[in-house]
Amino acid sequence: MNIPANALASIRSFCAVALACTVAAAAAAEEAGAGGGLSLQVRGGPGAATLLLKGVGPQVRSQVQSVDGGSWRITLTGLEHAVKTQRLHVGQAPMTRVRLAADPQQEGVGQLTVEAAPGQVLPTPRLVNTGDRLMVQFPGTTMGAQVAAPPVGAMAVDHVPLPGPAFIPLPSTQPITMTARDAWAEDVLMGLLQGTGYNFTFLEGHQESALEPRVTVDFRDESLEKAVHFVLLSSGLEGYLEGRTLVVGPDLLGRSLRAKVSRVIRLNQVDAAGAAGFLANLGATMSVTHSVTTTATEFLTAGQDSATVADDGHQSQVASTTVTAAVSEFGGQQGPLRGLRGATDERLNTITIVGPADLVDVAQTYLRQMDRRKRQVAVKVRIMNVDLNRSETLDHSFSARIGQAFIVSQPGEALFNLGVSKSAESLGMGSSEEKTNGNVQQPGLGDPQYSFYSQLEAAIVSSEVNLLAEPTLLVQEGESASINTTTSVITGNTTTTTPSGITQTSQKREQAGLSLTVNVSKIDDNGFISLKVSPKVSVPAPAGIQDGVPIFNITERALSSGSVRLRDGQTLILSGVIQDSDRERVSKFPLLGDLPLLGKLFRGSSTTRDKTELIILVTPSLVQDDQPLALQSP
Numbered sequence: 001m002n003i004p005a006n007a008l009a010s011i012r013s014f015c016a017v018a019l020a021c022t023v024a025a026a027a028a029a030e031e032a033g034a035g036g037g038l039s040l041q042v043r044g045g046p047g048a049a050t051l052l053l054k055g056v057g058p059q060v061r062s063q064v065q066s067v068d069g070g071s072w073r074i075t076l077t078g079l080e081h082a083v084k085t086q087r088l089h090v091g092q093a094p095m096t097r098v099r100l101a102a103d104p105q106q107e108g109v110g111q112l113t114v115e116a117a118p119g120q121v122l123p124t125p126r127l128v129n130t131g132d133r134l135m136v137q138f139p140g141t142t143m144g145a146q147v148a149a150p151p152v153g154a155m156a157v158d159h160v161p162l163p164g165p166a167f168i169p170l171p172s173t174q175p176i177t178m179t180a181r182d183a184w185a186e187d188v189l190m191g192l193l194q195g196t197g198y199n200f201t202f203l204e205g206h207q208e209s210a211l212e213p214r215v216t217v218d219f220r221d222e223s224l225e226k227a228v229h230f231v232l233l234s235s236g237l238e239g240y241l242e243g244r245t246l247v248v249g250p251d252l253l254g255r256s257l258r259a260k261v262s263r264v265i266r267l268n269q270v271d272a273a274g275a276a277g278f279l280a281n282l283g284a285t286m287s288v289t290h291s292v293t294t295t296a297t298e299f300l301t302a303g304q305d306s307a308t309v310a311d312d313g314h315q316s317q318v319a320s321t322t323v324t325a326a327v328s329e330f331g332g333q334q335g336p337l338r339g340l341r342g343a344t345d346e347r348l349n350t351i352t353i354v355g356p357a358d359l360v361d362v363a364q365t366y367l368r369q370m371d372r373r374k375r376q377v378a379v380k381v382r383i384m385n386v387d388l389n390r391s392e393t394l395d396h397s398f399s400a401r402i403g404q405a406f407i408v409s410q411p412g413e414a415l416f417n418l419g420v421s422k423s424a425e426s427l428g429m430g431s432s433e434e435k436t437n438g439n440v441q442q443p444g445l446g447d448p449q450y451s452f453y454s455q456l457e458a459a460i461v462s463s464e465v466n467l468l469a470e471p472t473l474l475v476q477e478g479e480s481a482s483i484n485t486t487t488s489v490i491t492g493n494t495t496t497t498t499p500s501g502i503t504q505t506s507q508k509r510e511q512a513g514l515s516l517t518v519n520v521s522k523i524d525d526n527g528f529i530s531l532k533v534s535p536k537v538s539v540p541a542p543a544g545i546q547d548g549v550p551i552f553n554i555t556e557r558a559l560s561s562g563s564v565r566l567r568d569g570q571t572l573i574l575s576g577v578i579q580d581s582d583r584e585r586v587s588k589f590p591l592l593g594d595l596p597l598l599g600k601l602f603r604g605s606s607t608t609r610d611k612t613e614l615i616i617l618v619t620p621s622l623v624q625d626d627q628p629l630a631l632q633s634p
Helices: 005-033 185-193 224-235 272-281 357-370 598-602
Strands: 039-045 048-054 061-067 071-077 086-092 095-102 110-116 126-129 133-139 176-184 199-202 214-222 238-242 245-249 260-266 285-300 316-331 341-345 350-356 376-387 390-402 405-410 413-418 450-461 465-469 472-476 480-497 503-523 528-546 549-558 563-567 572-588 603-623
Touching (some): 039 086, 048 110, 061 126, 176 224, 185 199, 185 214, 185 224, 185 245, 224 238, 272 285, 272 341, 272 357, 376 480, 376 503, 376 528, 472 480, 472 503, 480 528, 503 549, 503 603, 528 603
Parallel strands (some): 285 341, 480 549
Antiparallel strands (some): 039 048, 061 071, 086 095, 095 110, 126 133, 176 214, 238 245, 260 350, 285 316, 341 350, 376 465, 376 472, 376 603, 390 405, 390 450, 390 603, 405 413, 480 503, 503 528, 572 603
């Protein structure tokens, strides 16, 4: 049928207009069904969590009411659109649920309810109407961070190609049509191959099954290849083609006529027994030799053998032990390595695998992945002892002579001498040319009658850090290493007296010092090292003398970091206070030392703070030992 060109153009225009109208109507219907023109959204702005209500109109009025102390209900009047129920499940602090619904008691009134998260209190909201939008802001609050899973690093993935199911090629141009119900699979296969030019043989399994496989098929013009494979899949049998003969049986992978190969693989890292168990889990059959010990006991009586009968004529027992070697097999019934056999040699740590070439290649690829070297890490440990000893001293000393009166004031001590009958030496003042204990010069008879000497002493003394040890431990993945720097100290004496009157003294000793254990549990492919650090510090403190021997008390502090993860080259800092003491000394002259301001001339003070802290810095560094070496066969 021929249609004019102008008619086709009219039809195209009509269809375009109809499609546009349909799309617009659907959009309008969707907008109307979404909530009657009102749209509720939650936004997290800087410094304020915000609710945005679109389509309210410029005449909207609002009333805010507190609910349950932390939640809010906002009543809206003068809305341009009808209110339909909308709910938002926020799931983030400080709010959890937001609900917009119509007031059941007043028509045209909506209620916006904001529920606070458990343990959260929402502040008084601030409402801003922009004409068509109503913003409800909660100042001073921010939306909680979105819950996210921990980051996942790069993963090393090795692809091991597996041999696919052996699709038996049976080219034939003759279509297959057959119907069978609950028939023996062997009979169905023989019927499919009749007249196709292929031979058929069925091999029984090692152990005859009590239930032989039966199948139900209905083929209509199906190809011979697909029909045979459907029967094999339904019955669980296996098959392969040798020339023009189809061989079928319950367990043929180990009895195939295909060429087999044998390889002896010497493993470097993994244990041969563990590798054999891994291959067995994938379907391989592994042989293992174990010893069987048999013990036989024989009882002999008098007259049987004089060499073995006891002197008293009673029975004697003769035991003989026989050790024989037995071979057992283990392996999985399913897996990609079915049909592969193997054995291990513990002395050389080798595994021998025998089977078709494709299965041997797959098993060798698995073994190569298992035999990877474990990574090693060099853990550098710095052990520092920090003595935070701080002492502050403020002393004032002066001396004066007023006529025949001598006055000497040292920190907290004062000496007065009136008259000239006593010498300065008898007062403990010395002469005018010398100083006593490094303090101010004391006046003597040779000084002028009116003289004054003063000295002010102020000192602040601090200490520094001492590096005790800086060892480097080489630890393999999954192993641990430790270091001990201790000394033996006597913690007690025990005196005992023997019955003969001899007195014996024994000493009890304990180790004091630092011991550190580093356990490296995991080193991943992204350079992260998971380890545990357990330092233990014991400090000896003098406890006196017992039986003429100094003894000590042991102050011990132990710390376990737990399992921590560090990147290659990062430093973990462990610190702890071992000892902390404060001492303050004040010496003053009675009464005069208590005077305000002027009392400082008759008072001396010193403050000493001793704080010992141990800081341990642990820095792991991966050892790059992946350079290949040229190996030669022995």
